[in-house]
Amino acid sequence: xxxxxxxxxxxxxxxxxxxxxxxxxxxxxxxxxxxxxxxxxxxxxxxxxxxxxxxxxxxxxxxxxxxxxxxxxxxxxxxxxxxxxxxxxxxxxxxxxxxxxxxxxxxxxxxxxxxxxxxxxxxxxxxxxxxxxxxxxxxxxxxxxxxxxxxxxxxxxxxxxxxxxxxxxxxxxxxxxxxxxxxxxxxxxxxxxxxxxxxxxxxxxxxxxxxxxxxxxxxxxxxxxxxxxxxxxxxxxxxxxxxxxxxxxxxxxxxxxxxxxxxxxxxxxxxxxxxxxxxxxxxxxxxxxxxxxxxxxxxxxxxxxxxxxxxxxxxxxxxxxxxxxxxxxxxxxxxxxxxxxxxxxxxxxxxxxxxxxxxxxxxxxx
Amino acid sequence: xxxxxxxxxxxxxxxxxxxxxxxxxxxxxxxxxxxxxxxxxxxxxxxxxxxxxxxxxxxxxxxxxxxxxxxxxxxxxxxxxxxxxxxxxxxxxxxxxxxxxxxxxxxxxxxxxxxxxxxxxxxxxxxxxxxxxxxxxxxxxxxxxxxxxxxxxxxxxxxxxxxxxxxxxxxxxxxxxxxxxxxxxxxxxxxxxxxxxxxxxxxxxxxxxxxxxxxxxxxxxxxxxxxxxxxxxxxxxxxxxxxxxxxxxxxxxxxxxxxxxxxxxxxxxxxxxxxxxxxxxxxxxxxxxxxxxxxxxxxxxxxxxxxxxxxxxxxxxxxxxxxxxxxxxxxxxxxxxxxxxxxxxxxxxxxxxxxxxxxxxxxxxx
Numbered sequence: 032x033x034x035x036x037x038x039x040x041x042x043x044x045x046x047x048x049x050x051x052x053x054x055x056x057x058x059x060x061x062x063x064x065x066x067x068x069x070x071x072x073x074x075x076x077x078x079x080x081x082x083x084x085x086x087x088x089x090x091x092x093x094x095x096x097x098x099x100x101x102x103x104x105x106x107x108x109x110x111x112x113x114x115x116x117x118x119x120x121x122x123x124x125x126x127x128x129x130x131x132x133x134x135x136x137x138x139x140x141x142x143x144x145x146x147x148x149x150x151x152x153x154x155x156x157x158x159x160x161x162x163x164x165x166x167x168x169x170x171x172x173x174x175x176x177x178x179x180x181x182x183x184x185x186x187x188x189x190x191x192x193x194x195x196x197x198x199x200x201x202x203x204x205x206x207x208x209x210x211x212x213x214x215x216x217x218x219x220x221x222x223x224x225x226x227x228x229x230x231x232x233x234x235x236x237x238x239x240x241x242x243x244x245x246x247x248x249x250x251x252x253x254x255x256x257x258x259x260x261x262x263x264x265x266x267x268x269x270x271x272x273x274x275x276x277x278x279x280x281x282x283x284x285x286x287x288x289x290x291x292x293x294x295x296x297x298x299x300x301x302x303x304x305x306x307x308x309x310x311x312x313x314x315x316x317x318x319x320x321x322x323x324x325x326x327x328x329x330x331x332x333x334x335x336x337x338x339x340x341x342x343x344x345x346x347x348x349x350x351x352x353x354x355x356x357x358x359x360x361x362x363x364x365x366x367x368x369x370x371x372x373x374x375x376x377x378x379x380x381x382x383x384x385x386x387x388x389x390x391x392x393x394x395x396x397x
Numbered sequence: 398x399x400x401x402x403x404x405x406x407x408x409x410x411x412x413x414x415x416x417x418x419x420x421x422x423x424x425x426x427x428x429x430x431x432x433x434x435x436x437x438x439x440x441x442x443x444x445x446x447x448x449x450x451x452x453x454x455x456x457x458x459x460x461x462x463x464x465x466x467x468x469x470x471x472x473x474x475x476x477x478x479x480x481x482x483x484x485x486x487x488x489x490x491x492x493x494x495x496x497x498x499x500x501x502x503x504x505x506x507x508x509x510x511x512x513x514x515x516x517x518x519x520x521x522x523x524x525x526x527x528x529x530x531x532x533x534x535x536x537x538x539x540x541x542x543x544x545x546x547x548x549x550x551x552x553x554x555x556x557x558x559x560x561x562x563x564x565x566x567x568x569x570x571x572x573x574x575x576x577x578x579x580x581x582x583x584x585x586x587x588x589x590x591x592x593x594x595x596x597x598x599x600x601x602x603x604x605x606x607x608x609x610x611x612x613x614x615x616x617x618x619x620x621x622x623x624x625x626x627x628x629x630x631x632x633x634x635x636x637x638x639x640x641x642x643x644x645x646x647x648x649x650x651x652x653x654x655x656x657x658x659x660x661x662x663x664x665x666x667x668x669x670x671x672x673x674x675x676x677x678x679x680x681x682x683x684x685x686x687x688x689x690x691x692x693x694x695x696x697x698x699x700x701x702x703x704x705x706x707x708x709x710x711x712x713x714x715x716x717x718x719x720x721x722x723x724x725x726x727x728x729x730x731x732x733x734x735x736x737x738x739x740x741x742x743x744x745x746x747x748x749x750x751x752x753x754x755x756x757x758x759x760x761x762x763x
Contacts, residue, residue, distance in 0.1 A: 038463070038486055038763035072705060094706045095676070097404070114676065114706060115665045118722045120404055140666055143721050171703050172666040172674055203704060299481045300506055300538040308538055310461070310480065313734045314762045319684040319702065336685065337537050338569060339438060339733045340460045340480060340762060355509050356484045367705045368679045372737070374760050393760075394740050396680045396706060397404035 032384040034358065039297045040315035042373040043360065044269065044388075046380050048291035050082075052268050055288065056250065057086040060262055063254035068092050068111055068243060070265030073367050075392035076376060077105030079268060084108075092243075092263050096124045097395030103131040105391065110135045111243060113199065113263065115164065115172055117144055121397075122151045129157055136241075138164035138199045140174040142186055149190030161187050162199040162241060165228050168221040169203040176200075176224035177231060184237045197241035198232065200225030201263065206246035207273060211280045218249045222256055229258045248277055251287065271366035273320055293327050293360040294369070295377075296342065298353045307332075307344040307353050311361065314339050317368035324361035329353070334361060371396075398750040401724065405663040406681035408739040409726065410635065410754075412746050414657035416448075418634050421654065422616065423452040426628055429620035434458050434477055434609060436631030439733050441758035442742060443471030445634060450474075458609075458629050462490045463761030469497040471757065476501045477609060479565065479629070481530065481538055483510055487763075488517045495523055502607075504530035504565045506540040508552055515556030527553050528565040528607060531594050534587040535569040542566075542590040543597060550603045563607035564598065566591030567629065572612035573639060577646045584615045588622055595624045614643055617653065637732035639686055659693050659726040660735070661743075662708065664719045673698075673710040673719050677727065680705050683734035690727035695719070700727060737762075 037043075060067040069083045072094035080091045080102055090109020093099045099110050109132075116125050116137050128135055139145050139161055152159045163184050166173030174180050180198070187195045202221040208214035225244060232239045242260045245253035247267040253259055266274055269292035279285045296311035313336065316324050324342065326332045331348025344359075346352045353359060363369035370376075371393055378386040403409075426433040435449050438460035446457045446468055456475020459465045465476050475498075482491050482503050494501055505511050505527055518525045529550050532539030540546050546564070553561040568587040574580035591610060598605045608626045611619035613633040619625055632640055635658040645651045662677035679702065682690050690708065692698045697714025710725075712718045719725060729735035736742075737759055744752040 036486060038490070040762055117665045118663060120402060121663075124404070140668065141721055166668055170668070170672065170709060171707050173668060175668075297484060297487075299483045302506065302532055302536070302539060306536065310762070313683065313685045313731075314737050314760075317679065317684070318734075319679045339737075341537050343536065355507050365679075368684075371680050371705075372760060394680075394738060396406055396676070 034295070034379065034382045034384070037295055037377055037384065039295050039358065040311040041295045042370065042376050043293045043295050044376045044378050045291045046378050046385055048289035049268060052270070052288045052291060053083055053086045056264065056267050057088070059250065061087060065254060065259065066261035068109070068261050068263055069268065070113070070263050071098060071102060071392070073265035074268065074370055075390050075395070076388050077102060077107060077391055078388040080105070080107045083268065089261065095396050096121050096128065097397040098392040099128045099135060100124065101392040101395055103128045103135065108132055108134065112137045113201065115140055115144055116148070122148065126151065126155050126157065129159070134160060136160040136162060136196060138162045139183065139187065140164040140172055142183060145183065145186045145190060145193065149193050152192035158192055158194050160196050161193050162197050162243060163187065165198055165200040165225050167200040167202040167224050169201060171203060173200065176228045180228045181231050181235060181237070184232055188237065195238050197239045198225060198229055200244045202244070203246065206248035207277050208248070209277050211278055214248060214277065215252045218252045219255065222253070222259070226256055226258045247274060247288070251280060266366050269366050271364065272322060272325060272362050273365045290362055292363060292366055294324065294363055295358055295360050298355055298357045298359065301355050304349065305346050307346060308337060309342045309344060309359060310340060312336060312338050312341045314372060316361070316363050317365040319368055320364040322364055324363055327360040327362055329359055400661070400745065400748045400750070403661055403743055403750065405661050405724065406677040407661045408736065408742050409659045409661050410742045410744045411657045412744050412751060414655035415634060418636070418654045418657060419449055419452045422630065422633050423454070425616065427453060431620060431625065432627035434475070434627050434629055435634065436479070436629050437464060437468060437758070439631035440635065440736055441761070442754050442756050443468060443473060444754040446471070446473045449634065455627065461762050462487050462494065463763040464758040465494045465501060466490065467758040467761055469494045469501065474498055474500065478503045479567065481506055481510055482514070488514065492517065492521050492523065495525065500526060502526040502528060502562060504528045505549065505553060506530040506538055508549060511549065511552045511556060511559065515559050518558035524558055524560050526562050527559045528563050528609060529553065531564055531566040531591050533566040533568045533590050535567060537569060539566065542594040546594045547597050547601060547603070550598055554603065561604050563605045564591060564595055566610045568610065569612065572614035573643050574614070575643050577644055580614060580643065581618045584618045585621070588619070588625070592622055592624045613640055613654070617646060632732050635732050637730065638688060638691060638728050639731045656728055658729060658732055660690065660729055661724055661726050664721055664723045664725065667721050670715065671712050673712060674703060675708045675710060675725060676706060678702060678704050678707045680738060682727070682729050683731040685734055686730040688730055690729055693726040693728055695725055
């Protein structure tokens, strides 16, 4: 199968770039003496998870039990579910994940949840690995750092069916700070709270063998933290426009990892000399960022949204005007929610489809 | 199964409201002497399409061949594919749809496409029903109204394997004009171009037995056009915040149809007295509108985005603060791209799950 035979809109993965991204992050983390547990919420694809593990990752993070079910069924081990697993329905499904992958870890940030997990695991005759999730400024999940976290850690220790392994702290608000120096200052400031909580745990004899956090934006900043044992970076393997614009240590464009993901679209209408309409709109790209898809290697065009199924190309350079039926690639604004729109990835070697990978955890946000 | 047993985030359909919406539109269109071909790109669900047809719809519209494949396989007849079908890959799949539902119609707006469709149908020994798609101000697909459309209509007539049936004109930019009078003025102004093109076709003996257009925002405006034979409204069956805010003939809130669709989420973290975190973010709601999900019958809360998997609830009224594990419903900003995130709809009768309907055309934007 070639590029011209792919039904559009379609998600393409440039294998050369993807493979270099996976190898580069693996080498970086290894050189820093850390471990890598890349976040599979980005790609939701067991084949990508297997390749990350083959390159040295200890396992993968997942955001939800639904993703853990898919990864566990695909044989991916050492899962960390990075969002709290709350309520009987979700804990029931977690127990079935543990039947496949008993070492799966969860995070906790609330005493009630510690209790319900402890009771459910005891009833099931299981022991569950747990990290205390510490709030490091993202105003999302996580308990206050310091004494409150220590108190919760002790509650975990008091549950016979829970096995405390350490801490998680995800400073998501730092991942996209523009400019590497600003990002470094922000990240180190907030992650210091996690490091101090680690020291407190250590001082009181609570386990800190795993301290997990970090993003693709801070991958070369997090490694400065001696107390962080593993990185959770996700987007690095495919990249997106959102990351590209934040700048790297070396310059204004973040080029530490390569743009490996694109959406292939077809020109379905040419309603005027200055306009071309492609078959890719809100259902083909993420729309959560204040910027639009960007045509790959096709200068003289700007994309704007034209509804659920359509994108409008304004043709600036008539010499490069696309014709009816032409195929164009676009970089998506944000990789995770874009991938979540598709059932499969076309893994490309140049213009040839080398493989089609199922995005088996697409929509599995439960 | 009850509401409490549903894995969240989940898409709920209030059956009482949905059924009233379907009946109301059917009665409205019948009273106006028009036909209804509701747009299935909204719901992508064969069960909903079947119920619309049972209530009197002549068939359904679909945006893409991928949706037509699903609806045709589910036995839904009289499909109209409202986006141009361009290129060998898509025309090949269209031919397979025609094997199941030979009366399926497409739209054209370009001579090259008329030629490729005519040749492909002739080779396959098929006759394809065609509407000329007329641009009525939406700056999306469609040929110029008037002489250009007439010229294209004649090209369709000259292809022995194409059967010209009439016209399509979708003024999508009028659907969400706020205030009923303003919306009426805008819609009638632009749809007049379609009506004039209809008169021109009629004068020159080209068929206009089908003239298709209209939206849920203009359903009670489009019926004023004697030359429009059928309405394509889609969102009316489920509704969303985007439509609710545009106002109706009677007042500031559009209440012609009821809000039947919601997303059920769970509180997974309570990181402070003023904050609750739910398990529904960019992957659970459409994000293409400049406003956020709204809690259903739970005053004292405001939702804000907190990433791919999380929503942040700011608690204004402490007496109504949700607890860890509580289930909350939210109206989505925009129905079509929200439904496109889910594999199934929980059809609710009060708190009881009466049925689970597959959203079989989810992601089938190809």
